[in-house]
Amino acid sequence: MPPPKNDLPTHSDHFSRIPKVRLQQIKFHMAPTNSTAFQAEVVPKAPEDPLFGLMAAYRKDTFERKVDLGIGAYRDDNAKPWVLPVVKKADDVIRSDPDLNHEYLPIAGLQQFTSASQRLILGTDSSAIKENRITSLQTISGTGAVHLGALFLRKFYKGNSDPNVYFSNPTWANHNQIFTNVHLPIKTYPYFSAETKGLDFEGMISSLESAPEGSIILLHACAHNPTGVDPTQEQWKKIAEVLKARQHFPFFDCAYQGFASGSLNQDAWAVRYFVEQGFELLIAQSYAKNFGLYGERAGCFHFVTSPGSDATDTVTRVASQLAILQRSEISNPPIYGAKIASTVLNDDALFAEWEDNLRTMSGRIIDMRKSLRTKLEELGTPGTWNHITDQIGMFSFTGLTEKQVLKIREDAHVYMTKNGRISMAGINTKNVDYVANAIDKVVRETQ
Numbered sequence: 001m002p003p004p005k006n007d008l009p010t011h012s013d014h015f016s017r018i019p020k021v022r023l024q025q026i027k028f029h030m031a032p033t034n035s036t037a038f039q040a041e042v043v044p045k046a047p048e049d050p051l052f053g054l055m056a057a058y059r060k061d062t063f064e065r066k067v068d069l070g071i072g073a074y075r076d077d078n079a080k081p082w083v084l085p086v087v088k089k090a091d092d093v094i095r096s097d098p099d100l101n102h103e104y105l106p107i108a109g110l111q112q113f114t115s116a117s118q119r120l121i122l123g124t125d126s127s128a129i130k131e132n133r134i135t136s137l138q139t140i141s142g143t144g145a146v147h148l149g150a151l152f153l154r155k156f157y158k159g160n161s162d163p164n165v166y167f168s169n170p171t172w173a174n175h176n177q178i179f180t181n182v183h184l185p186i187k188t189y190p191y192f193s194a195e196t197k198g199l200d201f202e203g204m205i206s207s208l209e210s211a212p213e214g215s216i217i218l219l220h221a222c223a224h225n226p227t228g229v230d231p232t233q234e235q236w237k238k239i240a241e242v243l244k245a246r247q248h249f250p251f252f253d254c255a256y257q258g259f260a261s262g263s264l265n266q267d268a269w270a271v272r273y274f275v276e277q278g279f280e281l282l283i284a285q286s287y288a289k290n291f292g293l294y295g296e297r298a299g300c301f302h303f304v305t306s307p308g309s310d311a312t313d314t315v316t317r318v319a320s321q322l323a324i325l326q327r328s329e330i331s332n333p334p335i336y337g338a339k340i341a342s343t344v345l346n347d348d349a350l351f352a353e354w355e356d357n358l359r360t361m362s363g364r365i366i367d368m369r370k371s372l373r374t375k376l377e378e379l380g381t382p383g384t385w386n387h388i389t390d391q392i393g394m395f396s397f398t399g400l401t402e403k404q405v406l407k408i409r410e411d412a413h414v415y416m417t418k419n420g421r422i423s424m425a426g427i428n429t430k431n432v433d434y435v436a437n438a439i440d441k442v443v444r445e446t447q
């Protein structure tokens, strides 16, 4: 028999008997599904990374003759990624080692790799190595090394009461993000002259002279990204003189050693010169481009201190703090890429073969620079084009405006970053005429 109607629990009786905690849980589950602690005012949608956005647009494009000049990775004459033959050999050596395992590396990484990296960047007879004035950690490629350096400087650099880090204008876009993330204030020094499409040396020097004493100065060791413009050795000497006089702190980012000129020693010249001058400095070293180990994330961070009786003590203390930073960020670095590089760097025959592979890559790029310039000059494209061969490394700052960049993408399906930077690695004997004609057309049509 059903209970009399007025004995039925009412709606409010029902809720009053539910424990409070449960009620809160029910309320939480009934809340609108878009409820979040990360509202749009707090976490606005960030713009897509321009370079990765460009790559996605290129991939979607179905036009047969499309050209990718955005990529920051080497391509062969068939526009294909190139696994260096020496890397294949090193891979065989590693895989056929009966003792191969997948254990953790130490916090500072593979010791044979970090010490070979020191010799590579500073030279085998470097006094900094002989005098134990250097400490190094294997990092997540060059980006990880820049980040570790930024973190270290933010925490410990007291060369000035309120230090700023100075970047070249322009610089690799990620420098801004990395240093912003660790809350180191950023300033810039002039670098590229739009007029000459070369170095604005006077602007750079006067800015470095007027920066507050003890500022941190980020320098591209070679093959400046994005401009492809490097100081001459005489200009580097003057830069060193100003940094010393102003007690600035140099941080070298070296992402293209051997890839720029084809000579490992030549591309390391500026870093070695600064070390010879007795600077205390940082170096971020990448093996992405020069070994084609992009996705393997092999890199190295070096701290070099000045000669002095306290040098060993300084290095020991700094190394201990860097180990803590590294431990909290990545625990320990990945093994495969470092093993490949280490196998090559520590074997004379493989090393010589690597130098040969480097000459193949840099040589092809230098040839493409010559071809592109020659074609543009033959076409009589308005403007001067000597900067294409004067610049060095993976990139060239063409001087094309954003409007021209968008138009050449629309009309000819040639993709490059909005600042007019082209990756020379994207040019080959099969598309150089097409690219030159497309540049010629866009320049004439937008004059």
Ligand SMILES: Cc1ncc(COP(=O)(O)O)c(C=O)c1O
Pocket (backbone or CB within 6 Å): 072, 140, 141, 142, 143, 144, 146, 172, 220, 225, 253, 254, 255, 286, 287, 288, 294, 299
């Ligand atoms: C100037 C500069 N620094 C650092 C890097 C770091 O690259 P990765 O993290 O791939 O070694 C790059 C790569 O494009 C670069 O151009």
